[in-house]
Amino acid sequence: xxxxYEILIRPENSEMAKIFEMIRSRRxxxxxxETGEIFPTNPAPIIADMDNEISAELFIWGFPKxxxxxxxxxxxxxxxxxxxxxxxxxxxxxxxxxxxxxFEWAHDGSxxxxxxxxxxxxxxxMAGLWSEYNSERKxxxxxxxxxxxxxxxHNRMPxxxxxxxxxxxxxxxxAAMEILNAEQPRLTAVGADGAEQLRLW
Numbered sequence: 001x002x003x004x005y006e007i008l009i010r011p012e013n014s015e016m017a018k019i020f021e022m023i024r025s026r027r028x029x030x031x032x033x034e035t036g037e038i039f040p041t042n043p044a045p046i047i048a049d050m051d052n053e054i055s056a057e058l059f060i061w062g063f064p065k066x067x068x069x070x071x072x073x074x075x076x077x078x079x080x081x082x083x084x085x086x087x088x089x090x091x092x093x094x095x096x097x098x099x100x101x102x103f104e105w106a107h108d109g110s111x112x113x114x115x116x117x118x119x120x121x122x123x124x125x126m127a128g129l130w131s132e133y134n135s136e137r138k139x140x141x142x143x144x145x146x147x148x149x150x151x152x153x154h155n156r157m158p159x160x161x162x163x164x165x166x167x168x169x170x171x172x173x174x175a176a177m178e179i180l181n182a183e184q185p186r187l188t189a190v191g192a193d194g195a196e197q198l199r200l201w
Contacts, residue, residue: 002073002074002102002104002126002141002143002156002157002158003040003073003074003103003104004037004038004039004102004103005037005038005097005099005101005102005103005126005141006036006037006038006099006100006101006102006103006115007035007036007038007044007045007098007099007100008035008036008100009035013100013122013123015098015123016098016100016123019045019047019056019098020033020045022055022056023045023056023057023058026055026056026057033045033058037103038061038099039061040061040062040071040073041060041061041062041071042060042061043058043059043060043061044058044059044060044061044097044139045057045058045097045098046058046059046095046096046097046098046128046130046139047095047096047097047098047166047170048093048094048095048096048130048170049170049171054167054170054171056098057137059095059130059137059138059139060136060137060138060139061073061138061139061140061141062138062139062140063085063131063133063138063139063140064133064138066085071138072085072140073140073141074140074141074142074143074156075129075140075141075142075143076142076143076144076156077127077142077143077144077159077180077181078144078145080129080142086129086140088131089129089130089131090129090176091173093129093130093131094127094128094129094130094169094170094176095128095129095130095139095170096125096126096127096128096161096166096169096170097125097126097127097128097139097141097158098123098124098125098126099123099124099125099126100117100122100123100124101115101116101117101124102115102116102124102126102158103115103116104116104150104153104154104189105153105154106153107153107154112191113191114153114189114190114191115189115190115191116150116157116187116188116189117187117188117190118160118185118187118188119186119187119188124160125160125161125162125163125166126141126142126158126159126160126161127141127142127158127159127160127161127169127179127180128140128141128142129142141158141159142158142159142180143156143157143158143159144156144157144158144159144184145157147183147184147185147186148186149185149186149187149188149189150187150189153189157184157187159179159180159184160184160185160187161179162185165179
């Protein structure tokens with residue numbers, strides 16, 4: 001799964017700076033965007049087709065659960081097309097969740113926290129779905145079975161989008177289904193304190 005991720009905005013990171021500036025220029029009322037570690041129910045940037053234009057918006061992370069409290073933050077790619085919660089969003093409301101990496105915790109008793117990213121890349125883009133609940137727009141992150149680069153830490157990983165797949169994922173349903181079923185890239189993991197590189201292969 002993906003239960004935490006990070007957005008750091010640095011002047012030298014032009015991609016994230018552009019997303020931040022786009023959101024600031026739109027000035028969504030009542031929505032505050034905090035950088036750093038992103039938690040479920042936080043407002044966070046997504047990239048989506050809004051009124052026939054791909055743009056960055058602030059949506060809330062997590063669909064509401066229909067029974068009981070809490071939110072749904074992830075959707076399994078294998079079953080999203082079958083689940084009523086996600087089916088229409090998969091067809092009509094796909095989005096991209098920008099990040100500078102996501103976090104996962106070791107389950108070996110140490111509970112060590114690791115940050116995963118693409119080798120040599122500062123940014124990582126995850127496939128998402130969005131919908132609207134009581135006039136609030138919300139998103140979930142799609143997940144896939146973990147590949148060997150992170151299977152020792154967790155059995156799920158976000159569906160990672162290369163930059164070349166961002167526009168097709170948002171705009172083209174047929175292309176999106178191909179992207180959804182593509183092999184996931186290898187990731188690197190670093191201890192969240194930055195002090196340790198985790199070698200998984």
